[in-house]
Amino acid sequence: MVPRPRYSLLGLLALLAVPVQAAPLAPRAPIQSPQPAPTFIPAGARGSLVVLTPQGPPLTAQENQTVSIPVAGKVDAIEFPQGTILTGQFRRGVEGQGTFTFETLLLNNKVYRINANSDPLPTSFQSASREFLGAPITERREYQRGNATSEYSGAGGSLLGLLPGFGPAAVAVGAVGSIVGTTQRTQAVDKGTGRQEAALDGVLSSVLVTQVASLQTLSVYFLEEVNLENPLATLNQSQK
Incomplete structure (x- = not known):
């Protein structure tokens, strides 16, 4: 019969007191500071x-x-x-x-x-539309006609000077001249505009x-x- 090993109380305490070595900690990754935004x-x-x-x-x-x-x-x-x-x-x-x-x-x-x-x-x-190219031409005609309407109205009021009690006759003479000049300008614009619009009907330009x-x-x-x-x-x- 093999004898069992005998341990004293002090021996057991000594065995329990042996320190257990802990596993090494993994190195921490360096903390990176945020990159500044490009300026x-x-x-x-x-x-x-x-x-x-x-x-x-x-x-x-x-x-x-x-x-x-x-x-x-x-x-x-x-x-x-x-x-x-x-x-x-x-x-x-x-x-x-x-x-x-x-x-x-x-x-x-x-x-x-x-x-x-x-x-x-x-x-x-790309062919430009007639409406696109003709807009400035039509606008010029309408602008002149609008001016003519205003000038006719002003001249018409001045013509009241022809009537007794409505001011000197010299005002009326100037008003008649204004009407004639306005009519001539309107006719010239209409004539030039008509030629430009006719040209548009024949040839339309292209844009890139x-x-x-x-x-x-x-x-x-x-x-x-x-x-x-x-x-x-x-x-x-x-x-x-």
């Missing part, structure tokens, strides 16, 4: 922005026409969130292409003056246009630095 768009920055015009027919921009294009995306390190708007004009380029020249930027409810261009876009020619569709990518290049801490204006809720 400018550098000259030479380029970004591909998504056009956010409403779904439907594409936006048509005519040569030298001012347009506002809602976009979103990123330029350099600057986020362009939804609600960003680029405003500028469409300019004729070379080899049947054109570019947008942007002059203002609405970013995070702040308006900035910028100098930026889009990459070249395809163009086409481009189209920008919803969700289309628009590449934009900034020619000058934009200081984001110096906006032209800040919009409030009612101005959005």
Whole structure:
């Protein structure tokens, strides 16, 4: 029979008192401080922005026409969130292409003056409507006729001087001259306007246009630095 080992009370207490080594703690990751927000768009920055015009027919921009294009995306390190708007004009380029020249930027409810261009876009020619081209001509005729009506009314009142008791006859002579001059000017305007409208019926000019569709990518290049801490204006809720 194998004798069992005998432990004294002091021996057992000594065994229990042996310290247990704890597992080493994993090193903590260093706490990174938040990066400061960029304060400018550098000259030479380029970004591909998504056009956010409403779904439907594409936006048509005519040569030298001012347009506002809602976009979103990123330029350099600057986020362009939804609600960003680029405003500028469409300019004729070379080899049947054109570019947008942007002059203002609405970013995070702040308006900035910028100098930026889009990459070249395809163009086409669109016939201008007779109503569009003829509007200034018709407006000129109506303006002259309105002036003539006022001058006739004033001259007619002056002609009361011809009647006894209504003032000197010299006033009436001037009134007659005013009526004659007004009639001659109106006839000249009508004659010139008629020739211009006849020319419109024969030949209609065409204008250079481009189209920008919803969700289309628009590449934009900034020619000058934009200081984001110096906006032209800040919009409030009612101005959005």
